[in-house]
Amino acid sequence: MQHMKHSDSTATVLDRRDGPHGEVVLRRRGEHFEIIANGCFLMDTSDGRSERLLVDAALAALPADRKEPAVLIGGLGVGFSLARAVEEPRWGRIAVVEREAAVVDWHRSGPLGAYSAAALADPRAEIVHADLVTYLRAPGRGFDALCLDIDNGPDWTVTEDNGSLYSPTGLAACRDRLTPGGVLAVWSAQPSAAFEQALRNAGFAGVTTEEITVARGVPDVVHLGIRAA
Structure with missing residues (x-):
């Protein structure tokens, strides 16, 4: 997810829906679209750039x-992470978990x-309409990489219940869904030393943080951790 990029154009609301997690809105501002939640x-x-690097960094951290x-991509958003994954022939199964029916629509x-239409037509890709935290904690097939982008970072969640994803039990669920040597990649609007330590406490090895340069302010980052083989 990304901070607002201000422009002079006025935003036009295209759709507004109330769901189990609150209100979600799709707006057009000039030639671009925006998603607003609560x-x-x-x-x-x-x-x-941020969404693409999230996927690229996870792949780079895997054994060649x-x-x-x-x-597994957590959060469909505007589709950039999904599109990037499909562009890479090395990826096998590509699952996107999105809890908002409106975003899927x-x-x-x-x-x-x-x-996203071209990406969704790829036979490797599927959209799973589910809450990410619930999905990760349920029994299921393992993944070699989890690319999570459902908040503005571990310290700035969109809804309060998202915070459980970054808790010890939430990170344990992420770890348990990964294959040995698998990679957890979490996007954040700012670095978080506390989250790096939380990853280590949850048993992740090789914890690193990659910066993504932005036009102004603090760089976006991707937090990376590897499940021990």
């Missing part, structure tokens, strides 16, 4: 000889399909 700006289509690794039959 009044909090989540992301827009003006720049996808791992065949067709499976990746905006991609399948709405204007965000311009950014």
Whole structure:
């Protein structure tokens, strides 16, 4: 997710829905689209560097000889992470978990399909309509990489219940869903030394933080941790 990129154009509301987690809104500002949840700006289509690096960093952290690794992307957003994953032939199974039915609709039959339609047509890709925390804690197939981008970071969650993802039990669920040597990648609007330590406490090795340069202010980052083999 990304901070608001201000422009002079006025935003036009295209759709507004109330769901189990509050209100979600799709807006158009100039030539770009924005997703707002409970009044909090989540992301827009003006720049996808952060979302792309999230997927690229996870793949780079995996052993080069791992065949067709499976990746779970937490949060469909505007579709940049999904599109990036599909562009990479090394990925095998690509699952995107999205809890907001409205966001899924905006991609399948709405204007965000311009950014994701080709990716969703890829036979490796599937959208799972579910709450990410619930999905990770349920029994299921393992993944070689988890790329999570459902908040503005571990210290700035969109809804209060998202905070449990970054708790010891939430990180344990992430670890348990990973194959040995698998990678957890978490996007954040700012570095978090506390989250780095939480990853180590949860049993992740090789914890690192990669910076993503932005136009102004503190760089975005991707926190990385590896499940011990």
